[in-house]
Amino acid sequence: MTADTTHAEADTPQSTSDLLVALGPQIGGDEITIGQLVDALEDRAFGIILLILALPCCIPFLYGVPQAVSIPLVFVAAQIVIGRHTPWLPDKLRARSFSRQAFEDMATKSAPYIRWFEVISKPRLTFLSRGVAERTLGVFLLIFSASIATPLPLTNTTPGVAVGVMAIGFIERDGILLIIGTLLGAIWVSLLIFLGSELAIIIKDFIGGLIGNG
Numbered sequence: 001m002t003a004d005t006t007h008a009e010a011d012t013p014q015s016t017s018d019l020l021v022a023l024g025p026q027i028g029g030d031e032i033t034i035g036q037l038v039d040a041l042e043d044r045a046f047g048i049i050l051l052i053l054a055l056p057c058c059i060p061f062l063y064g065v066p067q068a069v070s071i072p073l074v075f076v077a078a079q080i081v082i083g084r085h086t087p088w089l090p091d092k093l094r095a096r097s098f099s100r101q102a103f104e105d106m107a108t109k110s111a112p113y114i115r116w117f118e119v120i121s122k123p124r125l126t127f128l129s130r131g132v133a134e135r136t137l138g139v140f141l142l143i144f145s146a147s148i149a150t151p152l153p154l155t156n157t158t159p160g161v162a163v164g165v166m167a168i169g170f171i172e173r174d175g176i177l178l179i180i181g182t183l184l185g186a187i188w189v190s191l192l193i194f195l196g197s198e199l200a201i202i203i204k205d206f207i208g209g210l211i212g213n214g
Contacts, residue, residue, distance in 0.1 A: 016048060016171050017114040024104035032103050034072060035094030038087055045087050047171035049076055050141070054167060055110050057148050057160025070156075072096065073145035073163065080138030117168045117177065125175025134170075137178060141166060144185040147192060158188040 019041075027036050034049075041048050053069045053076070072093050079087055127133055144159040162185030169177030 015115070015118055016051065016168065017111040017118060019048065020052070020107040020114070021104075021111055024100050024107060027100070030100055031097040032100050033095055033097040034089060035091075038089060038094070046076065046080065046085075047167050049087055050167035050170070051114075051164055054160050054164040055106055057156045058110075058164060059157070059160075070145055070149040073148065074142060077138050077141035077145050080141060081135050083135055114168065117165070118172070121168060121172040121174040121177055123173040125179075126173045128175035128178045129170055129173045137166065137182060140182050140185060143189055147185075147189050150192070159185050162188065 023037065023040060024032065027040060037052060038045050038049060050073070053073045056069060072089065075089065075093060076087050128137065141163060144162050147159045148156045148163075150156075162181045165177055165181035165184065167181075169175065169181060
């Protein structure tokens, strides 16, 4: 192997899936804080932090964790909206931690799915991943992240997947994935709003009937 070949391999960017699997051992310790993740990811932090926070939300019937990560998700999405290039988190959010073993298990189990997206993704419609378009998509990320905080069954899974797909789209500069993630999340949030309004009408009619009969 020549020196030039070795140098070329060193310059090859590590894939997102491989980076996620390597992060736990790289950081070490029994607990991993969000601050440690941000610092380790450097210039790739925005997309990968979004992906890491979205992954637990993709698990159906998991309560508590999605609602906990929705706050950092909202915070990160808000910074995309205002045009920041690297994420900033207050000390309180940076200090939030989770088990290193749980993180490694999540990274290992999700790696095959992420690799599938890496195979099909490529830089296309790249204008969607920068400038005004990126900030506009950040607004959708804000809405999807906020919907994850809703403590109702299955309200975290679909928007979590939407945020995850969009995160990979930002990382890979793939506008098609950004569009797919945005449409998926928008359809879900619209459905959630519709069902919520219908439920409110039913409850209102029920209460009105009780009062009328009384």
